[in-house]
Amino acid sequence: MRIEAYTQVQQLYSTKKTAKNQQVSKKSASDKIEISSFGKDIQTAKNAVAAADDIRAELTAPLKASIANGTYQVSGESFAEKLMQKYEEIQSL
8 A cells, every 4th residue: 555645535535624614614603682572571670670779768767767766666566466467477378
């Protein structure tokens, strides 16, 4: 077997491979993303929640002031009643 003949055959195969690679590289696929209207609504809601304040100052300011003044009083009966309501809600789940 002659080595030169092997080299010539190898060169033929390598040129065919490069031709195939060039054809494949010419084809280009583009990725595309589409967001549904439901997804857009969720994103809008998420942005609105993120922009909202965590604490509603108009509700907490009077409570903070009464606690600071020492005038805030909690009724034991009222607290126990609300505690039992929450307990019943949890039990019904």
